[in-house]
Amino acid sequence: MSQSETALMWFRRDLRVADNAALHAALKAARRVHCVFVYDTAILDRLPSRSDRRVEFIVQSVDELHRGLSALGGGLVTLHGPAQTEIPRLARELGVQAVYANHDYEPAAVARDAAVAQALAASGIGFMTRKDQVIFEKDEVLTGSGTPYSVFTPYKNAWLKKLEPFFLKAYPVESHVKNLAPPAGGRLLTLTDIGFKETNLRALGIAGGSAAAQELLADFLPRMARYREARDFPSRKGPSYLSVHLRFGTISIRELARTAWQAVRDGGGEGAATWLSELVWRDFYFMILHHHPHVVSGAFRPAYDAIRWPDDEALFAAWREARTGYPIVDAAMRQINQTGYMHNRLRMIAASFLVKDLLVDWRLGEKYFADHLNDFDLAANNGGWQWAASTGCDAQPYFRIFNPVTQSEKFDPEGSFIRRYLPELARCEARYIHAPWTMTPAQQQAAGVVIGRDYPAPVVDHAEARLRALELFKAVRN
DNA sequence: TTTTGAGTTGTTCGA
DNA sequence: GTCGAACAACTCAAA
Numbered sequence: 001m002s003q004s005e006t007a008l009m010w011f012r013r014d015l016r017v018a019d020n021a022a023l024h025a026a027l028k029a030a031r032r033v034h035c036v037f038v039y040d041t042a043i044l045d046r047l048p049s050r051s052d053r054r055v056e057f058i059v060q061s062v063d064e065l066h067r068g069l070s071a072l073g074g075g076l077v078t079l080h081g082p083a084q085t086e087i088p089r090l091a092r093e094l095g096v097q098a099v100y101a102n103h104d105y106e107p108a109a110v111a112r113d114a115a116v117a118q119a120l121a122a123s124g125i126g127f128m129t130r131k132d133q134v135i136f137e138k139d140e141v142l143t144g145s146g147t148p149y150s151v152f153t154p155y156k157n158a159w160l161k162k163l164e165p166f167f168l169k170a171y172p173v174e175s176h177v178k179n180l181a182p183p184a185g186g187r188l189l190t191l192t193d194i195g196f197k198e199t200n201l202r203a204l205g206i207a208g209g210s211a212a213a214q215e216l217l218a219d220f221l222p223r224m225a226r227y228r229e230a231r232d233f234p235s236r237k238g239p240s241y242l243s244v245h246l247r248f249g250t251i252s253i254r255e256l257a258r259t260a261w262q263a264v265r266d267g268g269g270e271g272a273a274t275w276l277s278e279l280v281w282r283d284f285y286f287m288i289l290h291h292h293p294h295v296v297s298g299a300f301r302p303a304y305d306a307i308r309w310p311d312d313e314a315l316f317a318a319w320r321e322a323r324t325g326y327p328i329v330d331a332a333m334r335q336i337n338q339t340g341y342m343h344n345r346l347r348m349i350a351a352s353f354l355v356k357d358l359l360v361d362w363r364l365g366e367k368y369f370a371d372h373l374n375d376f377d378l379a380a381n382n383g384g385w386q387w388a389a390s391t392g393c394d395a396q397p398y399f400r401i402f403n404p405v406t407q408s409e410k411f412d413p414e415g416s417f418i419r420r421y422l423p424e425l426a427r428c429e430a431r432y433i434h435a436p437w438t439m440t441p442a443q444q445q446a447a448g449v450v451i452g453r454d455y456p457a458p459v460v461d462h463a464e465a466r467l468r469a470l471e472l473f474k475a476v477r478n
Numbered sequence: 479t480t481t482t483g484a485g486t487t488g489t490t491c492g493a
Numbered sequence: 494g495t496c497g498a499a500c501a502a503c504t505c506a507a508a
Binding site: 153278280345348394400406407466 | 487
């Protein structure tokens with residue numbers, strides 16, 4: 001790496017100062033480092049609504065990032081436009097010798113970065129990228145014969161074997177902080193400037209930025225030991241709720257993996273090991289996406305593309321609008337619709353129900369989650385949906401079909417979660433709340449809910465739906 | 479090259 | 494209510 005005079009640090013999904021690989025590299029390499037964030041119209045213009053919690057989260061995080069950089073003598077320039085042309089333009093305008101950024105693995109981002117690199121090269125400007133989003137990427141964890149893994153457990157074993165403190169080391173910013181250049185004038189763009197409206201994000205208690213991420217981490221640490229037991233129950237505070245921060249890089253994956261790994265080492269037990277395993281899943285799906293970009297549009301195993309999903313629009317609408325008549329599914333859908341978050345157990349239940357009970361193409365469900373999840377990440381969302389649909393690598397076998405009532409009884413035994421999101425069922429006895437249509441008319445009266453009037457009757461019969469799904473998959477196997 | 483063991487998160491059936 | 498077996502046979506990864 002040659003010592004360049006000036007550089008441009010391009011922040012994308014790494015909205016933090018601390019432990020940022022590309023920022024560290026830029027500061028080390030150049031004597032003056034400018035920083036930029038682009039509100040990329042190539043992405044924003046495709047969002048289904050001008051009221052999007054993620055955009056608000058990003059604006060908050062970018063503002064905080066600017067304050068963090070300012071405190072160190074630097075600052076951030078914000079732009080609104082297509083990043084693909086804005087970055088080369090700004091780089092030329094500033095006269096930098098190199099642009100720095102962290103790797104992004106999504107096919108659209110890979111294409112954008114290739115175009116940016118080409119445009120920069122045409123002006124004699126370098127494009128330097130670093131690994132930052134994951135612990136191990138691309139070809140760093142391979143099988144004995146040098147091929148990428150497609151089964152999680154052997155991948156995880158190899159991942160854990162390879163892990164050593166070196167890979168978890170933070171990138172310090174302090175040593176070269178004097179190289180930060182103050183921003184070249186202009187105020188930061190606001191939510192309104194980029195054409196978006198405020199959401200209920202604040203009311204939900206969700207905040208962007210690194211400080212908020214650190215608060216969540218501190219809150220989770222004492223709960224980590226019980227993570228394994230607590231994480232499966234949507235009414236409990238089991239997860240870390242850090243997924244949205246990992247999505248936008250307001251916290252470093254190295255910091256989280258280091259925390260988990262040290263807890264495991266110090267006898268943190270199954271809780272820490274299970275949480276670390278979730279971080280490995282994240283690397284796994286990024287790796288799968290890198291090696292198999294076709295999963296974006298089709299099944300990991302192309303044979304499954306032959307399935308003819310009936311795609312009943314009325315059933316799909318019932319799912320989206322939380323009126324399937326299965327309380328655990330409807331409560332889950334209200335959670336995502338109202339908050340942009342859905343508990344992981346519920347993601348599996350809702351996905352299984354859409355695909356295996358309603359026989360709707362998993363890609364439609366994937367798209368709905370992509371549009372609504374605050375923590376939406378293409379690699380993990382796609383992997384999860386293909387797992388549920390039994391079309392993916394290491395997917396659930398097609399004949400394993402979640403029973404929405406059994407799952408509800410098992411993971412929300414008192415119906416606490418259901419009651420929180422379906423107040424119309426609040427007065428149902430716990431033994432009926434998972435399948436309220438089994439109540440007699442008198443019992444419905446007593447519970448203050450008439451099925452078919454105050455709460456929908458089930459849109460499909462699960463036992464019948466299960467047989468239909470098995471039949472649908474049978475076609476593929478021949 | 480062949481063989482062997484194993485595979486995130488389940489459900490249903492029948493004893 | 495509880496328990497083990499079947500589901501259906503496949504692919505992967507490592508020895």
